[in-house]
Amino acid sequence: MALVRRTEPADDRVLDLAALERTGGRLGSNPGGVYRDAEGRRFYVKELESPAHARNERIAAALYRLAGAPTLIYRPTADPCQVATEFVTLEKAHAAQFSEDERRFAQRWLGVHAWTANWDAAGFDGDNQGVVGGQVLTLDVGGALEFRACGDPKGRAFGAEVAELDRLRDDPDNPHAVRLFGDIAPAALAEAVGLVTGLPDEAIRGTIEGLGGSARLTEKMIARKADLAARPG
Numbered sequence: 001m002a003l004v005r006r007t008e009p010a011d012d013r014v015l016d017l018a019a020l021e022r023t024g025g026r027l028g029s030n031p032g033g034v035y036r037d038a039e040g041r042r043f044y045v046k047e048l049e050s051p052a053h054a055r056n057e058r059i060a061a062a063l064y065r066l067a068g069a070p071t072l073i074y075r076p077t078a079d080p081c082q083v084a085t086e087f088v089t090l091e092k093a094h095a096a097q098f099s100e101d102e103r104r105f106a107q108r109w110l111g112v113h114a115w116t117a118n119w120d121a122a123g124f125d126g127d128n129q130g131v132v133g134g135q136v137l138t139l140d141v142g143g144a145l146e147f148r149a150c151g152d153p154k155g156r157a158f159g160a161e162v163a164e165l166d167r168l169r170d171d172p173d174n175p176h177a178v179r180l181f182g183d184i185a186p187a188a189l190a191e192a193v194g195l196v197t198g199l200p201d202e203a204i205r206g207t208i209e210g211l212g213g214s215a216r217l218t219e220k221m222i223a224r225k226a227d228l229a230a231r232p233g
Contacts (some may be wrong), residue, residue, distance in 0.1 A: 015043060016078040028074025029150065034087070042087040043075060046142075049151050051080035058083065059213045060116050061146035063221070066207050067195050069109040070137035083142075088132050095180050098136070105136045107184045111192035114164040115224055117154065118144035121168060122177040129180065146217070160223040165193070165231070178194070197229040 017035065023042070024034030032046040048054045054077075064071045082142040082176055092098060095106060106129050113121035120143030122128055129139045143149030168177045169184065182191070201222050208218045 007113060012076060014076045014078050015045070015082075015084045015106060017045065017082075019080075020045075030142070043084050044087060045077065045082050045084045047080050048083060048142075053147055054081055054083050055212050056145050056147050057142050059211045059217070060118070060141040061209055062207050062211055063116055063144075063204070064109075064112055064138065064141060066203060067109075067112045067114045067115075067199060069195075070135055071141060072137070072139060076170070090130050090132055092131035093127065095122060095129040095176075098126075098129070098131070102131060102136050102181065104188070107181055107188055108192055109195075110168060110181050110184060110189065111165070111194070111196045111228065112113050113138075113144075113181075114168055115196045115221070115228060116141070116144040116223075117158050117162075117164055119164065119167075119174065119177075119215065120149040122174075122180045125176055146183075158220075160220060160227060162224050162227050162231075165228065193228050193231070196225055199225065201225075 012189070015035075015037075020035035020037055020043070022033050023036050026032045027034070027044060028046070030046045030048060032044060035043050035045055037043070048057070058074055059148060061071045061074050075084040075086060077084045095103065098106065112118075112122075118138075118141060120128060120140070121138065122142065130139045130140060140149075147153055168172065169182045170178060172178070204221055204225070205218045208221065209215065
């Protein structure tokens with residue numbers, strides 16, 4: 001079985017690569033590696049373009065958790081350009097391997113993916129979705145909020161309207177997402193949206209600004225929540 005990053009609550013000790021042993025190389029598109037601490041715990045550490053990219057990913061993961069969506073557990077790092085997560089055993093590495101029940105559970109978080117503009121929610125052939133300890137979770141949120149998965153800024157494409165709620169279900173340029181989310185039932189879609197629209201504005205504000213996010217991002221995410229709430233059905 002493959003290894004991925006932990007999903008259970010973890011301590012908040014800051015990881016410094018100088019105190020860790022590198023045990024493996026990069027696993028994704030960004031530079032990075034597998035590291036082990038003196039107690040034998042393993043982490044994956046990504047090197048991102050800037051502190052803004054790293055902060056963006058940490059905020060996205062925190063918003064997922066705020067809405068109840070399972071993600072990998074992020075650990076603080078000494079280097080502001082790094083993002084670190086903990087490892088566990090991955091039972092299924094792609095959405096293509098999911099059972100029907102697992103696929104339906106993955107659809108439960110469509111509203112969160114859309115709200116955070118995570119265009120890469122499914123990943124290539126479903127490789128951003130996996131199963132750990134019997135739980136379906138999103139394995140990478142680096143493509144959410146202000147930056148694309150490749151690191152390019154989204155600019156005006158990340159606005160106050162949540163076009164992603166439709167595009168993740170029907171965009172022919174994103175067939176991996178369509179394969180996972182395209183047949184979500186109307187009642188399930190309404191429930192997925194409700195997981196976001198039920199979030200208090202102050203909780204959103206505290207999550208974003210508590211991690212160093214801007215007031216502008218906060219107001220945009222509150223506006224995007226309102227856009228979801230205003231949609232018919």
